[in-house]
Amino acid sequence: MNRPGMHPLRRAAWVSLISLLVLAVAVAWDNWGDLLAPPKPAPAAAVKATEAQIEQGRYLALAGNCMACHTTRGGAPLAGGRRIDTPFGGVYSSNLTPDPETGLGRWTPQDFWQAMHRGRSASGRLLTPAFPYNHTSVVTRDDSDAIFAWLNTLTPVAQAQPAHTLTWPFGTQPALAVWRSLFFEPSPFKENKAESAEWNRGAYLVQGLGHCAACHSPRNALGATGPVHDLSGGLMPVVNWYAPNLTQDAESGLAITPLSEIVRLLRTGASDTAQTNGPMGEVVQHSLQHLKEADLLAMAIYLQSRAQRATQPAPDAAKLARSSATVSAQVATQGAKVYERQCLQCHGEQGEGLKTAAGEVAYPALAGNRAVLLQDPTNLVQLVLYGGYGPATQGHPRPFGMPPAVLELHDHDIAAVLTHLRTQWGNRAGEVTPLQVNRIRAVQGR
Incomplete structure (x- = not known):
């Protein structure tokens, strides 16, 4: 291969081939080396879960917000099947109920720990990172076992996981193996003894x-x-x-x-x-x-x-001054008119907001509001287009909301009124453009 006179292109081809083979072996060992290891002794007979362990598992599943991804709208809790959209296509969540055919009914605590800690199913299949196994790898074995114990108390639901609709090659086992080798390393929690x-x-x-x-x-x-x-x-x-x-x-x-x-x-x-x-x-x-x-x-x-x-960056006063100065008179006038028509009644003439008789915030102040001043105006555009609705919680059961304006205001109107918010009452943030509004409207309207 290295003999004198070998053509440079042939030499380069051999080097590339060997490099690819080495990379393939490294990726394979990184992802499947543990499966090639000698088999572990059979586990001891499973110990029946205690009520305390089951309750701890229920609580931890709430902390992990498992229901949000593993429940379809109107479907059985944690029976999976919810589509999770990614830039590479759709991923469908798995069935976490103890159904033996389509769920976790034949899994062991070790299988579940392997999924949580290594992102690998009971069969050894690599899971897509839509399941955040880099984060679940932080979870202790005791907490993993508790969650599994609670899941086993659920009513079994026969609901097969739909096939993912990821664009090729995303979702294939070789592609997932390469991705994991590049970006995934289990991160078991390590206590910082210098902290409380x-x-x-x-x-x-x-x-x-x-x-x-x-x-x-x-x-x-x-x-x-x-x-x-x-x-x-x-x-x-x-x-x-x-x-x-x-x-x-x-x-x-x-x-x-x-x-x-x-x-x-x-x-x-x-x-x-x-x-x-x-x-x-x-x-x-x-x-x-x-x-x-x-x-x-x-x-x-x-x-x-x-x-x-954390080191806090100093505000760029010159940049802020320039952003405020570039707002045209037409945009300023248009923004003020839209604000008076659409926003003033709730948020106040000076952006001071509105509180209830009990002193709770009904409509937030816009003057000095961090959400208004974010360099990226995406959230503001979302709120105006599709409305702002806070969660109904036990501590705040009837939150006030903001109606959507997606059918009422044009992109120029939304850009102008958001620019108005970001440049009035002492606020100093950049102008919002109609193009920024249009891009979000177009993506969300697909």
Whole structure:
């Protein structure tokens, strides 16, 4: 192969072939090496789950918001079949009920742990990363066994998982193997002994079952997020919502917000300074409102510490000044007119918002509102187009909402009124363009 006189193209071809073979072996070993290892001894007879373990599993499944993905609208709870859209096609969730043919009825606790910790089914098949196994790999074995014990108490539902509709080669086992070798490494939780028990509990919940970085971390071209502790924010693909950077106070406010208010936001979906909508509203609705106060406080402590310790970028005053100065008189006039007609009655003449007689926020203030000032205006466009509805929770059962304007306002109207919000009452943020509005309208209208 290296003899003198070998043609350079042939030599390059041999080098490429050998490189590919080495890569293939490395990927195969990385993903299937554990299956090639000597078989493990047969497990001891299963120990019957206790009531306490089953209840713990039920609670942990709520913390992981398992119902949201593994239940179709109007379908049997946790029987799977819900379509999860990705940039590469559709993925259908699996049946978590103990049906022996289509669910987990023949699985063992070890099989379930393998899925949680390694992203691999009982048969050894590699699971698609729509299931956030990088986060579930954080979960302890005891907690995994508890969730499995609770799932086994559910009524079995015979409902086969539909075939994924991912574009080839995404979804094939070789492609998943390469993806995992590039982007997946199990991350079992390691306690930070320099921190308090509450901080560690919060880190465990945020990084693990809470899988917060699945939304609050930027994704690359192949759909991979950062590490399980990456909370630097990013645009959520397909659903088109921007998950704020939780370590940057200008976006989240976590560094300076009292812990009690952070807990209140997580538990009820609303606080004096923020309200949840879109995907975060669903998380509060189906998961966070059901968690113990101590766990919500632990999460708040962890999140606040991350924000307080992060380097906060200094505002670019020159850029802000330029963005405000570029708004044309026509856009400014149009935005003011739309605001007066559509928004003023609820949000006030000076963007001060409106409170109920009990002092609770009915309609949030727009002046100084972090959601209004985000550099990425995607969430504002979503709210105006499709309405803003906070979650109905036990602590906030009748939230006020905002009607959609998708059929009433044109792109130029929405861009102008959002620009008005972002440049009035001391707000200093960039102009929103009709093109930005149109792109979101076009994607959501597919």
